[in-house]
Amino acid sequence: MQRVSQASRGGTHLTGDPTGVAAATDIDMKKTRNALLETVVISATGLVIGLTANAFHVDGVRLARDYFPKHDPASQPSYTQTVASQPAGTGDTRPSHGTPSDPLPDELAKAIDHIHSQGLQVANHDEVVALFQDPLYEGGLYVLVDARDTQNYVSGHIPDAYQLDHYRLDRYIDEVLPICQTAMKIIVYCNGGACEDSGFTATELLNRGIDPSHVFVYAGGMDMWIAEGLPTERGERGSGDIGQGRR
Amino acid sequence: MNAQPGLLRTIDQTGVPLLLARLMLGGLFIYMGWNKVVDPVDFLKLVRQYHMVPEQPPLLLNLIAAALPWIEVWCGLLLIAGVALRGAALSILLMLIGFTIIVSIRAIGIHQAEGIPFCDVKFDCGCGAGEEWICEKIPKNLGMSLLSLIVLASRSRKLCLRGDLFRLGAGEPAPSA
Numbered sequence: 001m002q003r004v005s006q007a008s009r010g011g012t013h014l015t016g017d018p019t020g021v022a023a024a025t026d027i028d029m030k031k032t033r034n035a036l037l038e039t040v041v042i043s044a045t046g047l048v049i050g051l052t053a054n055a056f057h058v059d060g061v062r063l064a065r066d067y068f069p070k071h072d073p074a075s076q077p078s079y080t081q082t083v084a085s086q087p088a089g090t091g092d093t094r095p096s097h098g099t100p101s102d103p104l105p106d107e108l109a110k111a112i113d114h115i116h117s118q119g120l121q122v123a124n125h126d127e128v129v130a131l132f133q134d135p136l137y138e139g140g141l142y143v144l145v146d147a148r149d150t151q152n153y154v155s156g157h158i159p160d161a162y163q164l165d166h167y168r169l170d171r172y173i174d175e176v177l178p179i180c181q182t183a184m185k186i187i188v189y190c191n192g193g194a195c196e197d198s199g200f201t202a203t204e205l206l207n208r209g210i211d212p213s214h215v216f217v218y219a220g221g222m223d224m225w226i227a228e229g230l231p232t233e234r235g236e237r238g239s240g241d242i243g244q245g246r247r
Numbered sequence: 248m249n250a251q252p253g254l255l256r257t258i259d260q261t262g263v264p265l266l267l268a269r270l271m272l273g274g275l276f277i278y279m280g281w282n283k284v285v286d287p288v289d290f291l292k293l294v295r296q297y298h299m300v301p302e303q304p305p306l307l308l309n310l311i312a313a314a315l316p317w318i319e320v321w322c323g324l325l326l327i328a329g330v331a332l333r334g335a336a337l338s339i340l341l342m343l344i345g346f347t348i349i350v351s352i353r354a355i356g357i358h359q360a361e362g363i364p365f366c367d368v369k370f371d372c373g374c375g376a377g378e379e380w381i382c383e384k385i386p387k388n389l390g391m392s393l394l395s396l397i398v399l400a401s402r403s404r405k406l407c408l409r410g411d412l413f414r415l416g417a418g419e420p421a422p423s424a
Contacts, residue, residue, distance in 0.1 A: 037413060
């Protein structure tokens with residue numbers, strides 16, 4: 001046994017002694033087995049701790065919830081018209097701040113295709129600006145919904161837009177849903193480009209019974225709004241802290 | 248025949264390498280895990296971007312986002328406390344291997360899609376430290392893997408509450424505490 005101990009502690013297997021080598025190997029195997037057992041125990045306890053902590057976390061993940069909902073175009077009529085095309089529009093969804101023949105930036109074109117593939121309607125940039133300047137926007141019949149998180153929202157959003165971060169739906173839905181139910185047009189936006197949150201948020205609204213013909217996604221999003229030097233509001237909705245072209 | 252321990256073993260027996268590896272690796276994992284724990288939904292979004300877990304049904308993706316950061320924090324705490332060292336180090340090593348592979352695959356994807364040099368690829372990998380350059384991230388992961396191996400290989404149990412959760416039984420060598 002002394003030899004085993006030496007072999008194990010000193011790492012100098014007594015190669016001339018088969019019994020010592022075998023015993024040392026046995027100890028190494030036991031160590032490996034114990035390490036694997038510990039790994040299983042640690043993973044299991046970590047899982048239990050994680051799920052318990054998540055259950056008590058204010059913004060914890062809801063295990064059964066689909067955070068990335070897909071609107072099923074087949075379940076409802078496909079809408080491809082723009083805001084302006086209600087009732088008589090051209091169906092051209094390109095942002096019309098350039099000449100009609102200007103090609104769309106690749107990223108924006110992809111975003112528009114992605115929104116259409118989800119069966120959602122696209123609002124182009126000029127239409128959103130027109131809606132923003134329409135008295136019906138102030139009257140609450142046209143509504144802008146900011147799908148970004150609080151950090152982004154307070155750092156600059158379209159003035160009077162409602163925040164509806166769909167990942168934290170419980171915080172906002174009770175306030176925003178009744179407003180959307182009475183609105184004639186609802187434009188949902190996030191940062192624009194590859195940002196998918198506006199599509200997810202629009203889908204959540206449709207899943208809660210909002211008329212699909214009223215819901216549009218502003219593909220250019222906040223990036224385009226700021227790039228065009230349009231007004232933004234910092235802080236809470238209605239804070240009055242208005243600036244231009246800033247985030 | 249009384250063999251002398253080698254230089255590495257002598258250094259290991261001081262307990263210093265193990266302690267340093269435990270503190271560094273444990274601290275890093277607590278820090279990176281905690282950054283994800285505070286906002287698991289943000290972590291969920293980052294995990295989804297890898298497209299390695301099916302989105303339907305959503306349970307598996309949500310489970311990873313809810314539990315994985317806590318497993319990281321848990322392993323870090325165990326290392327610092329000196330409990331179940333080999334298990335904690337092995338868990339971290341396995342995680343690091345997995346993370347490094349999927350982060351590298353994603354970086355290669357970005358490199359090919361955007362046509363930029365591999366080392367110019369920078370993204371938030373969901374590792375808990377925000378956006379990182381891929382050519383810095385991979386060496387960092389290799390460094391942490393090396394620390395895990397030091398903990399795995401060390402026989403010292405100095406300043407450990409319970410270095411081994413399970414005893415080896417008869418013939419067990421005394422820990423060098």
